[in-house]
Amino acid sequence: MLPKQPSVAHTVSTALTRTPVSSSPTHPHNPLSSILQKCIALLQSCASSISKLKQIHAFSIRHGVPLSDPDMGKHLIFTAVSLQSPMAYAHRVFSQIQNPNVFTWNTMIRGYAESWDPVPVIELHNQMRLSCIVPDTHTYPFLLKAVAKLANVREGEKVHCIAMRNGLESLVFVKNALLHLYAVCGQVESAHKVFESMSERDLVAWNSVINGFSLNGRPNEALTIFREMSLEGVAPDGFTMVSLLCACAELGALALGGRVHVYMVKAGLTRNAHACNALLDVYAKCGSIREAQKVFGEMEERSVVSLTALVVGLAVNGYGKEALELFKEFKGEGLVPTEITFVGVLYACSHCGMVDEGFEYFRVMKEEYQIVPRIEHYGCMVDLLARAGLVKEAYEYIKDMHVPPNAVIWRTLLGACTIHGLSALGEIARDHILQLEPRHSGDYVLISNLYASEHRWSDVQKVRRTMLREGVMKTPGYSIVELRNRVYEFTMGDRSHSQSDQIHAKLVEITKLLRQKGYLPHTENVLADIEEEEKENALSYHSEKIAIAFMLLNTAPGTPIRIWKNLRVCVDCHLAFKLISKVYDREIVVRDRSRFHHFRDGSCSCSDYW
Numbered sequence: 001m002l003p004k005q006p007s008v009a010h011t012v013s014t015a016l017t018r019t020p021v022s023s024s025p026t027h028p029h030n031p032l033s034s035i036l037q038k039c040i041a042l043l044q045s046c047a048s049s050i051s052k053l054k055q056i057h058a059f060s061i062r063h064g065v066p067l068s069d070p071d072m073g074k075h076l077i078f079t080a081v082s083l084q085s086p087m088a089y090a091h092r093v094f095s096q097i098q099n100p101n102v103f104t105w106n107t108m109i110r111g112y113a114e115s116w117d118p119v120p121v122i123e124l125h126n127q128m129r130l131s132c133i134v135p136d137t138h139t140y141p142f143l144l145k146a147v148a149k150l151a152n153v154r155e156g157e158k159v160h161c162i163a164m165r166n167g168l169e170s171l172v173f174v175k176n177a178l179l180h181l182y183a184v185c186g187q188v189e190s191a192h193k194v195f196e197s198m199s200e201r202d203l204v205a206w207n208s209v210i211n212g213f214s215l216n217g218r219p220n221e222a223l224t225i226f227r228e229m230s231l232e233g234v235a236p237d238g239f240t241m242v243s244l245l246c247a248c249a250e251l252g253a254l255a256l257g258g259r260v261h262v263y264m265v266k267a268g269l270t271r272n273a274h275a276c277n278a279l280l281d282v283y284a285k286c287g288s289i290r291e292a293q294k295v296f297g298e299m300e301e302r303s304v305v306s307l308t309a310l311v312v313g314l315a316v317n318g319y320g321k322e323a324l325e326l327f328k329e330f331k332g333e334g335l336v337p338t339e340i341t342f343v344g345v346l347y348a349c350s351h352c353g354m355v356d357e358g359f360e361y362f363r364v365m366k367e368e369y370q371i372v373p374r375i376e377h378y379g380c381m382v383d384l385l386a387r388a389g390l391v392k393e394a395y396e397y398i399k400d401m402h403v404p405p406n407a408v409i410w411r412t413l414l415g416a417c418t419i420h421g422l423s424a425l426g427e428i429a430r431d432h433i434l435q436l437e438p439r440h441s442g443d444y445v446l447i448s449n450l451y452a453s454e455h456r457w458s459d460v461q462k463v464r465r466t467m468l469r470e471g472v473m474k475t476p477g478y479s480i481v482e483l484r485n486r487v488y489e490f491t492m493g494d495r496s497h498s499q500s501d502q503i504h505a506k507l508v509e510i511t512k513l514l515r516q517k518g519y520l521p522h523t524e525n526v527l528a529d530i531e532e533e534e535k536e537n538a539l540s541y542h543s544e545k546i547a548i549a550f551m552l553l554n555t556a557p558g559t560p561i562r563i564w565k566n567l568r569v570c571v572d573c574h575l576a577f578k579l580i581s582k583v584y585d586r587e588i589v590v591r592d593r594s595r596f597h598h599f600r601d602g603s604c605s606c607s608d609y610w
Contacts, residue, residue: 183212252564284313320352386416
């Protein structure tokens, strides 16, 4: 049996047993001074135990060390923060210290910045200023980190101004913290201004501004900054790769994602799990699912995140059965799925019309894994029924849900009602949406289309007048393609491109060739009270068709064409793309709002189910 270890109190007592007593508190042999020094020495060696920290604190109190002693308090707080103990303890100690110095204030700010609840840091900073404590180089990085966690841009701007007045704004660590703050708060222009003002830019600064643009829907700017970074000879790391790959996934820029992959191999970054997951995601979101599977197969460390990304990737690319086989394979190997994994599995069932399988996996999730269904899981189930045409069943399912349905679920039902012409049920869904998200433009469009499909033109006009009165703007459709490491965006009827005349001549040629193969425009898709000829003309200039014409003009025969579209591809364009893939002998990959369509030799991977 191992001998019982002496307590901290016993250790300190033994060390002080023979300490001579003096009545002078400043005497070098004053036992109080010796106790204090011994306690501080023990705190400095207390690297892994909160219980030992509290024993030392209790011993110091019992032996007369004042609660207000700034030296003891400083070390107690520093050790507590280093051990990540609850901040309530550190705050109680702090509140009893007389005249804490800047180090102690900074330690408290750091503690809150690294805690789960950084809210008190704002009041703490205000108290610090009222106490006339002059901040130093360590104050603002942690303060701004806490404010960034709170996503409180107004408070961040105040701190920025104070840092400028104190002459500390120009420090590289402060600049980096400001960059991060503005980026996570969505103020990318402010983040870029801070970046441009930096005379010294380290890798953290480059990563922060790239990530800021990438996270806030500005992938083109993220790629531009990365090019500048390369020209300045700054070597990227795994974090850079993740941000850059997120931008590539957002844009559907497969070629650029492939170049990043090559760089990762050369730089030895393929062992970085986060970067590999991001790479897998790029290939999946760019429609290159076999490359995604290859990355997954070569990963040294596969996690549930990797599995979920590939399951969803297979599902949206039309390989639902493969997605479920992958899930079964790794389930058999003992990998424990999470609630997010099941979102991916149910998504796979939904996008492949596998209704029975979807309900079975929903049961397995609840009963075998004791995962309480969240709104995302219920959303997948409603989508599963709606896509399969079981719209009334979807409505009954919504009514029986154990969580209140959100606007997304009612919107899913409204979309299904529009497709299947169930106006009465559609109006019920629309009423619920109006209570939850009254200004979402897509809902107005869906109900307008539902009325138009029934030729209720007066109701269509009422909806449009309401949109005008409420200032609700319809989201414009656009399509994006990548060519020679540049990204091009087209909108409906777009004539802004330098090749505009050639593009529109190509569209005429395409329509002529398709008609020879039996193509007839699907004018039911144009939900407007106009003549048939006008409807056919409107269909000819959809953004994805302009993008196709542009790529046919500028790429060699046989080259695959990839298009990213922000809205759901319409029935007419879907029909046209099937014929174009056969007439021009091209593989066409279209990523729309909900899934991928792989067109080859006159057919689509979705089997006309989308």
